Amino acid sequence: MTAATAAGEVVWTPPADVLETTRVGEFVRWLAAHRGVSATDHEALWRWSVADLDGFWSAVWDFFEVTDHGERRAVLADRSMPGTSWFPGSRLNYAEQALRGAGVDAGTVAVHGRSQARPDRDLTWAELRAEVARARRVLVDLGVRAGDRVAGYLPNTPEALVAFLAAAGLGAVWTSCAIEFGARSVVDRFEQVEPVVLLVAGGYRYGTKDVDRGPEVAAVRAGLPSVRHVVDIAYGEWRVPDAASWPALLDAVSEPLPATVPVPFDHPLFVVFSSGTTGRPKAIVHGHGGIVLEHLKNHALSWDLGPGDVLLWYTTTAWMMWNALVSGLLVGSSVVTIDGDPAFPGLDWQWRLAEQTGATLMGASPGFVMACRAAGVDLQGLDLRLRTVGSAGAPLPPEGYAWIGDQLGSRVQLNVGSGGTDVCSGIVQNNPLLPVRAGMISGRALAVDAHAFDEDGHEVIGVPGELVITAPMPSMPVALWGDTDGSRLRETYFEPYPGIWRHGDWIVFEPDGSCVVTGRSDATLNRGGVRLGTAEFYRVVEELPEVADSLVVHLEDPSGGNGELLLFVVTRPGVELDEETDRTIRTALRTALSPRHVPDRVVAVPAVPRNLTGKKLELPVKRILQGVPPGDVVSRDALADPAALDPFVALAEARR
Numbered sequence: 001m002t003a004a005t006a007a008g009e010v011v012w013t014p015p016a017d018v019l020e021t022t023r024v025g026e027f028v029r030w031l032a033a034h035r036g037v038s039a040t041d042h043e044a045l046w047r048w049s050v051a052d053l054d055g056f057w058s059a060v061w062d063f064f065e066v067t068d069h070g071e072r073r074a075v076l077a078d079r080s081m082p083g084t085s086w087f088p089g090s091r092l093n094y095a096e097q098a099l100r101g102a103g104v105d106a107g108t109v110a111v112h113g114r115s116q117a118r119p120d121r122d123l124t125w126a127e128l129r130a131e132v133a134r135a136r137r138v139l140v141d142l143g144v145r146a147g148d149r150v151a152g153y154l155p156n157t158p159e160a161l162v163a164f165l166a167a168a169g170l171g172a173v174w175t176s177c178a179i180e181f182g183a184r185s186v187v188d189r190f191e192q193v194e195p196v197v198l199l200v201a202g203g204y205r206y207g208t209k210d211v212d213r214g215p216e217v218a219a220v221r222a223g224l225p226s227v228r229h230v231v232d233i234a235y236g237e238w239r240v241p242d243a244a245s246w247p248a249l250l251d252a253v254s255e256p257l258p259a260t261v262p263v264p265f266d267h268p269l270f271v272v273f274s275s276g277t278t279g280r281p282k283a284i285v286h287g288h289g290g291i292v293l294e295h296l297k298n299h300a301l302s303w304d305l306g307p308g309d310v311l312l313w314y315t316t317t318a319w320m321m322w323n324a325l326v327s328g329l330l331v332g333s334s335v336v337t338i339d340g341d342p343a344f345p346g347l348d349w350q351w352r353l354a355e356q357t358g359a360t361l362m363g364a365s366p367g368f369v370m371a372c373r374a375a376g377v378d379l380q381g382l383d384l385r386l387r388t389v390g391s392a393g394a395p396l397p398p399e400g401y402a403w404i405g406d407q408l409g410s411r412v413q414l415n416v417g418s419g420g421t422d423v424c425s426g427i428v429q430n431n432p433l434l435p436v437r438a439g440m441i442s443g444r445a446l447a448v449d450a451h452a453f454d455e456d457g458h459e460v461i462g463v464p465g466e467l468v469i470t471a472p473m474p475s476m477p478v479a480l481w482g483d484t485d486g487s488r489l490r491e492t493y494f495e496p497y498p499g500i501w502r503h504g505d506w507i508v509f510e511p512d513g514s515c516v517v518t519g520r521s522d523a524t525l526n527r528g529g530v531r532l533g534t535a536e537f538y539r540v541v542e543e544l545p546e547v548a549d550s551l552v553v554h555l556e557d558p559s560g561g562n563g564e565l566l567l568f569v570v571t572r573p574g575v576e577l578d579e580e581t582d583r584t585i586r587t588a589l590r591t592a593l594s595p596r597h598v599p600d601r602v603v604a605v606p607a608v609p610r611n612l613t614g615k616k617l618e619l620p621v622k623r624i625l626q627g628v629p630p631g632d633v634v635s636r637d638a639l640a641d642p643a644a645l646d647p648f649v650a651l652a653e654a655r656r
Contacts, residue, residue: 005398005399005401005402005438006398006438007398007437007438007439007440008437008438008439008440009398009437009438010435010436010437010438011401011402011405011414011436011437011438012405012410012413012414012435012436013435013436014432014433014434014435018432018433019040022304022432022433023300023301023304023305023306023331024045024300024301024302024304024431024432024433025432025433027059027063027300027301028040028045030059030063031059034059034062035055035059037055037059041433042431042433042434042443043513045433045446046443046444046446046447046513049446049447050447050448050449050471053075053076053079053447053471053472054074054075054076056446056447057075057076057086057293057447057474058075060293060296060297061087061293064296064300064330064331065102066092066097066292066293066296067092067096067097068090068091068092069091069092069262070089070090070091070092070262070264071089071090072087072088072089072090073088073089074087074088074089075087076472079471079472080499081472081476081494081499081500081501082476082486082489082490082493082494083486084472084476085266086265086266086289086290086472086474087265087289088265090264090265090289091262091263091264091265092262092263092265092288092289092292093168093169093171093260093261093262093263093288094168094269094288094291094292095132095165095166095168095169095260096169096260096262097292097330098165098168098326098327098329098330099125099128099129099132099165099329100332101125101129101307101329101332102307102332103306103307103332104125104307104308104332105125106124106125106126106129107124107125107126108124108125108334109122109123109124109125109334110123110124110125110127110128110329110334110335111123111128111158111161111334111335111336111337112310112312112334112335112336112337112357113157113158113336113337114336114337114338114339114340114353114357115155115157115205115236115338115339115340116205116206116207116339116340116341116344117155117203117204117205117235117236117237117339117340118235118236121157121158123158128162129258130256131162131250132162132165132166132169133256133257133258134250134253134256135162135163135165135166135250136166136169136170136256136257137253137255137256137257138166138246138249138250138253139163139166139167139170139172139197140170140257141249142196142197142228142229142231143196143228143229144167144170144172144196144197145170145171145172146170146171146172146261146263147171147172147173147268148172148173148195148196148197149172149173149174149175149193149194149195149196149271150163150167150172150173150174150175150195150196150197150199151174151175151176151177151190151193151195151197151198151199151224151227152164152174152175152176152177152198152199152200152317153176153177153179153181153186153190153198153199153200153201153217153220154176154177154178154179154199154200154201154233154235154317155178155179155201155204155235155316155317155339156315156316156317156322156325156337156338156339157201157233157235157337157339158337159199159233159235159246160176160199160233160317160322160337161326161335161337163199163246164176164270164326165326168260168269168270168288169257169260169261170260170261171261171263171267173193173268173269173270173271173285174269174270174271175189175190175193175195175270175271175272175273175283176270176317176318176322177189177190177273177317177318178316178317178318178319178594179201179203179204179213179316179317180204180206180316180594180595180596181318181593181594182216182540182591182592182593182594183215183216183219183220183223183592184536184539184540184592184593185536185592185593185594186216186220186223187219187220187223187224188280188281188536188539189273189281189283190220190224191223191224191226192280192283192481192482193271193283193481194224194226195224195226195227196226196227196228196229197227197228197229197230197231198220198221198224198227198229198230198231199231199232199233199246200213200217200220200230200231200232200233200240200243201213201232201233201235201236201238201240202214202217202232202235202238202239202240203235203236203237203238204235204236204238204339204340205236205340206340206341206344206595207340207341207344207345208344210237212238213238214238214240214241217230217240229244230242230243230244231243231244231245231246231249232244232245232246233246233247234246234247263288264288264289265287265288265289265290266287266288266289266290266478267287267288267289268285268286268287268288268478268479269286269287269288269291270285270286270291270323271283271284271285271286271481272284272286272320272323272421272424273318273421274421274422281536282480282488282492283480283481283482284421284422284477284480284481285477285478285479285480285481286323286424286475286477286478287478289474290473290474290475290476290478291323291327291424291475292330293474293475294423294424294425294473294474294475295324295327295330295424295425295475296330296331297446297447298324298425298426298445299311299324299327299328299330299331299333300331301431301446302415302417302426302429302430302431302445302446303361303388303390303415304361304387304388304431304432305328305331305333305360305361306331306332306333307331307332307333308332308333308360309328309331309332309333309334309360309361310333310334310335310336310357310358310359310360310361310385311325311328311333311334311335311336311359311360311361312335312336312338312350312353312354312357312359312361312362312363313325313336313361313362313363313390314338314342314350314363314365314368315338315363319421320420320421320424321363321392323424324424324425325337333360334357336353336357336359338350338353342368343368343371347368347371347372347375347377348372348377348379350362350364350368351372351377351379351382351384352382354382354384354385354386355382355383355384358385359384359385359386360385360386360387360388361386361387361388361389361390362386362388362389362390363389363390363391363392364389364390364391364404365391365392365393366391366393366395366396366397366400367393367561367562369391369396369400369403369404370396370397370399370400370403370559370561371561372403373399373400373403377407378407379407379408380407384408386408386412387411387412387413388412388413388414388415389404389408389412389413389414389415390415390416390417391414391415391416391417392416392417392418392419392426392429395439395516395517395518395556396416396439397439397558397559398438398439399559401414401416401436401438401439402438413430413432413436414430414436415429415430415431415436415442416429416430416436416440416441416442417429417430417441417445418441418505418507418517419445420503420504420505422476422477422493422503423469423473423475423476424475425445425473425475426445426448427444427445427448427450427467427469427503428441428443428444428445428448428450428467428507428515428517429441429442429443429445430442430443431443431445431446437514439516440510440514440515440516441514441515441516441517442513442514443512443513443514443515444513444515447473448469448473449469449470449471450467450468450469450470451465451467451468451469451470451509452464452465452466452467452468452507452508452509452515453465453466453468453497453500453502454466455496457497457500460509461509461510461511462508462509462510462511463508464506464507464508464518465506465507465508465509466496466497466502466503466504466505466506466507467502467503467504467505467506467507467517468497468500468501468502468503469500469501469503470500470501476501477489480492505517505518506518525537525552525553525554525565525597534551534552534616534618536593537550537552537567537589537593537597538550538552540588540589540592540593541567541569541585541588541589544584544585544588545572546571546572546575546581546584546585547569547570547571547572547585548570548571548572549569549570549607549608550567550568550569550570550608551567551568551605551608551609551616551617551618551621552565552566552567552568552599552618553565553566553568553618553621553622553625554566554622555622555625555626564600564601565597565598565599565600565601566599566600566601566603566625567585567589567599567601567602567603568602568603568604568605568608568621568648569585569602569603569604569605570604570605570606570607570608571604576604577602577603577604582602585599585602586598586599586602603651605644605647605648606643606644606647607641607643607644608644609621609634609639609641609644609645609648610639610640610641610644611639611640617634617639617645619633620633620634620645621645621648624645624648624649624652625648625651625652625655626652627652627656630645630649
């Protein structure tokens with residue numbers, strides 16, 4: 001075990017030559033030479049970036065030499081939120097930017113494909129460009145045009161990345177779900193955007209377990225009448241009947257389409273989905289320009305990535321980290337796609353992949369870091385090129401910071417951040433100019449005017465508040481799909497504080513800008529960095545004939561582990577929660593959602609606590625189980641059935 005490390009203790013400091021050896025240092029020098037901006041530390045750079053949004057984002061565009069096929073009329077034509085208008089008149093394409101590989105030899109590996117279902121598959125930059133050009137022709141021949149939706153029910157493979165870039169190059173809109181998701185979860189998402197082409201895999205391997213997804217693929221096809229073509233990527237040993245073969249279609253192309261279609265700045269690039277806490281998952285639309293600029297800024301200036309680097313971050317295609325992973329290409333970095341069990345055959349597997357692929361930045365979730373620490377994983381014998389370890393998805397305890405330092409030394413920076421699907425990037429995180437403090441996030445991301453507000457809209461320091469953003473970001477959603485009048489977007493992000501983005505996290509900012517995210521201010525569940533909303537649990541569980549009502553809560557582990565997922569059920573008359581019923585519930589959740597979301601315990605209760613309007617009281621129940629006195633979290637006068645809270649109070653007392 002590592003030595004004790006106090007929260008807030010500085011465990012890494014920027015080297016003396018940071019301005020000469022990092023991408024953010026290069027940017028600082030460029031600003032001084034080309035814009036007359038003098039900002040040699042993070043605080044000065046951040047303050048300028050939020051005070052002069054026009055200057056900062058035009059500098060990002062010019063510094064990274066983004067290709068503009070249009071005639072820009074302004075940088076920020078309207079900064080009101082919502083309704084911000086960025087770069088009117090400009091035209092660009094994400095895929096064009098991603099495939100440039102500026103400063104990288106065409107024979108360098110661009111994509112390292114690693115899987116537990118088949119041999120390694122690598123694509124050089126030249127091969128990637130050629131395959132994407134063929135894939136564009138395939139999609140055009142299938143009838144895909146600008147604005148059409150292309151969906152992937154896929155593992156994280158080079159095929160998924162290629163299909164996404166092909167769709168983007170045509171101005172089509174990409175969306176994806178993880179192959180582990182059950183059919184109900186996939187249809188709930190994809191039916192909102194009505195894809196015309198669906199790419200699928202017939203199965204996958206998770207460690208030593210082969211998983212046939214044939215029935216799920218069939219159910220998804222049946223639930224999506226908009227789909228005109230189903231295309232099987234022919235992954236591993238699994239094949240999908242009555243589907244076109246992606247490899248065969250690519251091989252048959254005689255005239256690839258190398259050119260991309262320039263589109264307006266806010267033209268939809270992809271749709272990512274919220275967790276579905278209060279209903280169907282929100283379909284969040286991100287635009288070409290916003291993602292290009294935000295990910296250029298994030299990946300280079302925060303993550304310190306550029307040509308010659310390799311980005312490895314385990315993710316499924318359902319998480320916004322997959323979109324961020326692909327964007328490593330924007331800054332000329334290579335990326336590693338990983339499919340399978342992240343801890344098979346052991347917890348050191350990902351670290352060995354980092355050694356094998358020459359990764360310079362590796363993503364390691366807090367749960368994974370703490371599991372490695374607890375298991376005594378020893379990295380000393382590995383020949384690692386890592387400069388940065390990124391971590392997100394949950395708070396990382398100080399012991400995790402200490403373990404990374406002990407294993408990897410002072411040369412490697414730990415970059416812990418927090419952001420989200422909604423902005424598809426980090427809001428608070430580190431960069432090479434900031435020290436690392438154990439148990440804390442180092443500061444605000446550049447050009448993100450983030451603060452903590454109390455319920456009256458006043459900024460608070462040193463105490464928890466709502467995480468808000470008081471100035472627009474280019475990667476804020478273009479729209480929510482189907483929200484024609486913008487009412488749902490306003491309700492989701494701007495209702496509590498008009499004109500100010502409310503993110504939905506509780507956060508504590510310290511006077512120096514360092515911070516701690518203490519959790520979601522809604523009821524989103526988070527297991528190992530994979531988030532899923534409670535509404536999806538209920539749609540599965542409450543359709544079972546044995547269950548009348550249910551409530552699910554996740555109790556986080558202070559040590560950074562997966563925590564405890566508790567499912568409370570009200571059984572129907574004549575039904576008991578015996579072993580058979582318990583097994584039925586677990587099987588349904590595993591099948592419809594994913595194995596990660598099978599509860600640790602299923603508990604029978606007489607009733608689910610609800611308020612007078614019928615809303616389930618998930619957060620009050622969670623806080624009671626965490627030891628907060630019931631009277632501090634909910635008034636029994638506000639309950640439809642005050643006695644419904646009693647079993648949870650009794651369980652909390654028994655857990656002490």
